[in-house]
Amino acid sequence: xxxxxxxxxxxxxxxxxxxxxxxxxxxxxxxxxxxxxxxxxxxxxxxxxxxxxxxxxxxxxxxxxxxxxxxxxxxxxxxxxxxxxxxxxxxxxxxxxxxxxxxxxxxxxxxxxxxxxxxxxxxxxxxxxxxxxxxxxxxxxxxxxxxxxxxxxxxxxxxxxxxxxxxxxxxxxxxxxxxxxxxxxxxxxxxxxxxxxxxxxxxxxxxxxxxxxxxxxxxxxxxxxxxxxxxxxxxxxxxxxxxxxxxxxxxxxxxxxxxxxxxxxxxxxxxxxxxxxxxxxxxxxxxxxxxxxxxxxxxxxxxxxxxxxxxxxxxxxxxxxxxxxxxxxxxxxxxxxxxxxxxxxxxxxxxxxxxxxxxxxxxxxxxxxxxxxxxxxxxxxxxxxxxxxxxxxxxxxxxxxxxxxxxxxxxxxxxxxxxxxxxxxxxxxxxxxxxxxxxxxxxxxxxxxxxxxx
Numbered sequence: 110x111x112x113x114x115x116x117x118x119x120x121x122x123x124x125x126x127x128x129x130x131x132x133x134x135x136x137x138x139x140x141x142x143x144x145x146x147x148x149x150x151x152x153x154x155x156x157x158x159x160x161x162x163x164x165x166x167x168x169x170x171x172x173x174x175x176x177x178x179x180x181x182x183x184x185x186x187x188x189x190x191x192x193x194x195x196x197x198x199x200x201x202x203x204x205x206x207x208x209x210x211x212x213x214x215x216x217x218x219x220x221x222x223x224x225x226x227x228x229x230x231x232x233x234x235x236x237x238x239x240x241x242x243x244x245x246x247x248x249x250x251x252x253x254x255x256x257x258x259x260x261x262x263x264x265x266x267x268x269x270x271x272x273x274x275x276x277x278x279x280x281x282x283x284x285x286x287x288x289x290x291x292x293x294x295x296x297x298x299x300x301x302x303x304x305x306x307x308x309x310x311x312x313x314x315x316x317x318x319x320x321x322x323x324x325x326x327x328x329x330x331x332x333x334x335x336x337x338x339x340x341x342x343x344x345x346x347x348x349x350x351x352x353x354x355x356x357x358x359x360x361x362x363x364x365x366x367x368x369x370x371x372x373x374x375x376x377x378x379x380x381x382x383x384x385x386x387x388x389x390x391x392x393x394x395x396x397x398x399x400x401x402x403x404x405x406x407x408x409x410x411x412x413x414x415x416x417x418x419x420x421x422x423x424x425x426x427x428x429x430x431x432x433x434x435x436x437x438x439x440x441x442x443x444x445x446x447x448x449x450x451x452x453x454x455x456x457x458x459x460x461x462x463x464x465x466x467x468x469x470x471x472x473x474x475x476x477x478x479x480x481x482x483x484x485x486x487x488x489x490x491x492x493x494x495x496x497x498x499x500x501x502x503x504x505x506x507x508x509x510x511x512x513x514x515x516x517x518x519x520x521x522x523x524x525x526x527x528x529x530x531x532x533x534x535x536x537x538x539x540x541x542x543x544x545x546x547x548x549x550x551x552x553x554x555x556x557x558x559x560x561x562x563x
Contacts, residue, residue: 137161166190176231259296268312298329299328304328317340321336325365333373342379364420377426377427403512410434434457446469465492535556
């Protein structure tokens with residue numbers, strides 16, 4: 110708890126040092142056009158550098174040209190050019206990914222959109238701006254609401270603060286898919302045939318409903334480095350009066366549904382699932398959120414799910430989430446990360462081929478690293494856990510836990526899917542189990558860890 114408080118204090122003082130443009134092709138002033146009660150949209154269709162003077166802009170921005178830079182005008186200090194629309198209109202749709210069961214077409218409401226549904230652009234840079242979503246929102250649970258969205262677009266998002274991208278509590282409470290509610294600070298999406306590469310560095314994501322930084326769909330490649338994501342910061346101007354976490358399952362960084370990339374040097378905190386309104390869809394007797402990795406949901410510091418080849422998670426600091434890092438249904442490398450005081454798990458390897466090495470796990474958790482095979486995909490988990498430091502943490506269940514089940518009552522079709530573990534050269538294979546009685550092995554003593562903290 111002390112570490113989390115110190116982290117939040119430091120985030121308030123976090124101002125990336127990104128130089129403003131030295132030459133502006135177009136310079137906007139907030140007054141008199143953009144500080145009115147009515148939102149005035151900006152559409153950029155030609156390359157160039159577009160600068161914003163100090164002030165608050167009631168605008169929604171669409172970029173459809175390559176070679177565009179949005180930034181502050183010379184002399185404007187960080188935090189003093191604020192894009193804060195009172196309303197947002199839909200100006201794109203979710204490209205979807207049918208191979209992952211994601212139907213295209215859901216409307217997107219983005220404060221700043223780079224790209225479009227039907228063409229690819231490159232060389233777009235957004236830097237030094239504050240994007241605030243507290244005055245606008247998504248109209249429904251089934252649409253997207255984003256601070257900055259790159260859609261079929263390549264470039265860089267650097268030194269920005271994106272904050273208060275959430276939906277009203279009444280809307281959040283009415284949603285049934287808590288895992289993917291509207292409200293993403295920064296989102297990169299790519300449609301079929303439009304590969305894009307985006308660098309996301311030195312940004313802050315504060316008070317988001319769903320994702321701080323998200324990269325999704327095949328063709329998307331993201332480098333997510335040296336950012337800070339904090340799920341809920343009550344002291345931030347524009348923050349909701351109470352946390353909206355009873356209605357959602359947040360994640361600080363997400364790379365999933367075919368996207369690939371690197372998450373390195375980031376600080377992620379406070380992503381907890383506290384949904385109380387309904388129970389788990391699979392069993393009405395099970396609370397929606399909780400520490401059961403198979404039957405319940407958890408908030409994620411870093412969420413990697415069906416990610417593309419070569420995805421790596423390295424040297425991040427992940428503090429006070431439900432689970433620090435989860436990788437599922439892919440082959441991800443997680444190394445040299447600091448996992449501090451995550452409520453349930455430090456790292457989760459789920460139905461995947463994982464290399465988890467040299468991570469530092471500290472604070473109090475249920476399990477340090479949990480390895481799961483649930484039989485839903487013919488994809489046995491292979492977890493290579495080498496050189497991780499558990500001695501700084503305490504674990505109410507075990508430093509390492511292996512869980513398997515092969516039960517058609519949980520998912521159909523179902524496979525006899527073992528979990529194979531190499532833990533500091535201790536080889537363990539676990540298989541079988543049912544939903545009501547999974548096979549569980551708790552490892553408290555193993556090579557390289559002679560003195561468990563019990």
